[in-house]
Amino acid sequence: MQPLLEMRAITKTFPGVKALDTVNLTVMPGEIHALVGENGAGKSTLMKVLSGVYPAGSYDGEIHYDGTLAEFRKIADSEAKGIIIIHQELALVPLLSIAENLFLGNERAGRGVIDWHETFAQTEKHLARVGLSEPPSRLVGKIGVGKQQLVEIAKALAKDVRLLILDEPTAALQENDSEKLLDLLLELKSHGVTSIIISHKLNEVRRVADRVTVLRDGTAVATMDARTEEISEERIIRDMVGRDMAHRYPERDRNIGDVLMEVTGWNVWHPEQTERQIISDVGFTVRKGEIVGIAGLMGAGRTELAMSIFGRSYGRNISGTVAMNGTPVDTSDVTRAIAAGIAYVTEDRKELGLILEDPISRNITLANLDGVSAGGVLNKAEEQQVAERYRTAMRIRTPGVHQKVMNLSGGNQQKVVLSKWLFADPQVLILDEPTRGIDVGAKFEIYNIMNELVAQGRGVVMISSEMPELLGMCDRIYVMNEGRIVGELAAKDASQERIMAHILKN
Template structure:
């Protein structure tokens, strides 16, 4: 099989940082090539060099594409050669239709007038290719993230794609949508489309990749041929982090104390659909030093419960009782929930957890400004000292707390969110998908922080879509389905089959 793409000794330097150091990449025609590495390893930077986001002349090294040296000055140049990149943050316009998004900047027009009949006809053909049944006139903002990903791929196909690059395409997708997307990539492979996929989900990489290149600290470490039988998760992890990780979940001395939080008869109704009850008669408790998980399929109500508990941030007609240390607690607003000792680390750190264009320092202190203020004036010196303390304690990789959060890797962004809530000195931490979109090395560091919190006597509620994560980290696991708790399992008796059986059995009732 001939090489469609060769990137030779690619070096990319930003002020004070060498992001790529003589990276080599060979992608064969017609294959699915995965790129793995920790957050900040240089994966996305390499793809931005390839696609012209970082134009020729801004990096060192050589790109050979389809047998000839390529120097792309912009994305338009690379797209003209059939190289299409789909970023993790989708580049769709929510208020425009599917058809308008697919042909935006590439309109089907005659003498400056758009031919809508041809546009819709071609859109229908593209949607059939990616398995979408929506009408071309459907507004993109009304679609779920999984379907929006398919629209992005349809857009790529409209440009006669030869090399499709996907950056963390399943990070925000449900299990079902992820499976559908992976199946589509395999179908496109059968049609001759070559793909590069950046992913932290090693099970997905093993399922579809023909070849895997591992990047660590800006350098290419290894290239693994799946067809030779060398592709294992342990091998990928070892190359990614530079060490063996026989134990993915750090050990913890599990000693539970008194009950810290108890939620009784919790009911929540949908904020817009007035006849829909989202949470029904939920009851749970967490003791000091415990990590208690909540398992369930997408749409089971886990996040809705967490947000409704934390200051009633979601839902209406909320009823039930919250008791902290045996006493009734008022958590009816976010400030009251924080004052009562609750903290909520959202699943959507970029939208709800952080102010991306602000500094690390400012983000870390947002939940407890009173602690760094005097007479309503923030002490910048005190704020800096607090931020530096948490930067060191959580090992946040940054040259300065004055750096903008948007420039951090996903794992380091997550640590900033954790620092923000730790500074509020909570008794109960609700962690909603705390390791979503971060690599295995950063995950281990987050797990270690969670263990430290439980060892300090905090009560931790952990929501995760990754069952191995819940099984590896939690003392007990509650199972949710359609807004109700359908089971509770101790760590010693829990496994994936039992969790799924509780969900399936409940659905049949």
């Protein structure tokens, strides 16, 4: 049988990073092919190459589809061949109806006029195929995430899908919605639809996949066939996490003291989907001089936990207690959280951590304007002195502190964000994916800054999707899954396999 898809020696490089290194992937007609690996392994990048998000010419290697060399220069090119990708962040418009979303960009029209009768009739047909009974006129924003996933698949069916790519389709779903989605994939397979599923949930992979390809550090390290061999979760994990970690993390002398921050009984509900609880009864501690890691897969609730603690920046109906040095503190807004000694470095530095059009000096002092003001008047000379001090201490590579932050590299932008919060003098610094998107040298410098902070008796909470990073830097690691703490490991007992085992058994 001829493969439906062959990706041959695909190599994709971003500035300073080789995201894919001569990756080969073969998908047979009518199969469900799982693509697994840690965050950052290159799974989504490979699928973006396939679908034309990264166009032909921006990567090396060849794509052969249905026996023919394919050079997709935009998403519309791949969709015209029946290749439809559903990203983890759903591409639906909440204020439009299901019918409007289903045919957005693919309208049922004649002479420039939309045929609403045909649109609604086709919508009902495709919704029935995915087992969704919602009326076509219902706004997408009024239905849950599980149903929105089904709308995305119905949208793919409306485009005559032959190869359906799903990127972490169950990451944000409750268990019963996940089951329905997996059942639907098997149903589509019986009707000849080929699927590629990217997933961290290995129990789901084993349930539906005919073959499994493992990516690690941008390289395809194994492909297993469930029809001819036993594929255990242990084997997949071993292929996912096997790597050398030597000399990547700076040494430090550990001097851990009393409990500095304690969170107890923390509950958070989704800000819009009122029936959905995001964080359930979470509790954890951070000691003086300690780096505490929070591990978990995409959708585990790590960022939501951090943001809700930091001034209730996320969620609603938040309950629970935050105590500093044994005394409950008020973190009900960002100003109070900062006053209590808590700071949060967001994972999205460009959208939420920096004002890109402003100079370095303004960004560094932004969280503590009182420190460079008198009587409500900003002292610009003092602001520049503070910025210069941090530029030197943090080794920010820039001609001067008047340069706009948007002109800095990712690593230097991250140092500006860290400088901003260090100037606010926190006792506990929560770092959310602090090394995402920066080069190896900048990562090492960030690690050194973390070590310097805890050497001063402060506490650091590190959220990271890179398990080797957590193992290399943290004194203790909490494991989160589906909004709960499902495990706690001391550094001496922690391993990537044990972290994954905690996640997979819950």
